[in-house]
Amino acid sequence: MHPLTQFKFCPKCGSDRFVENNFKSKKCEDCGFVYYFNSCSSTIAIIINDNKELLVATRAHEPVKGTLDLPGGFVDMEETGEEAVAREVLEETGLKVENVKYLFSIPNKYIYSGFEVQTLDLVYLCKVSDTHMLKAEDDVAGLEFIKISELKPELFGLMSVKEVIKEIQKMNI
Incomplete structure (x- = not known):
């Protein structure tokens, strides 16, 4: 399982519209925040x-x-x-x-x-x-x-x- 699957909510605004952006990031569809999962x-x-x-x-x-x-x-x-x-x-x-x-x-x-x-x-x-x-x-x-x-x-x-x-x-x- 990819570690990002465990992140369900945007850490900036709390929205549940926190979706896959690409292999190493998720993006909030509400506030636009992008979270990159780095080492x-x-x-x-x-x-x-x-x-x-x-x-x-x-x-x-x-x-x-x-x-x-x-x-x-x-x-x-x-x-x-x-x-x-x-x-x-x-x-x-x-x-x-x-x-x-x-x-x-x-x-x-x-x-x-x-x-x-x-x-x-x-x-x-x-x-x-x-x-x-x-x-x-x-x-x-x-x-x-x-x-x-x-x-x-x-x-x-x-x-x-x-x-x-x-x-x-x-x-x-």
């Missing part, structure tokens, strides 16, 4: 220790509760991707990001409360100097470092993260 920005953190191990999280909540994941999350309003990934890493792991390097982006579909959110996941290589404060927090049930060569993409619950794992295994980071 939300999200971040994924790649944190690698000196042993070439990647920091991997276990999801504490749906969607895909109990599967493997990477630290990260949605970009807040008025926040850069770099600020968001550092904030999310701190919230989820207790680690302070010292340096951030953008790697690539990948589209994803994230089901939240039964609603499909289209995201553009921004992947960052994050440098942390001290992992002694590592602690699963926020929406993370567990954290562990796993050798990159031993990662199994099929154990990760989100489609975009599975693809990120495959890419990381091809890169020589």
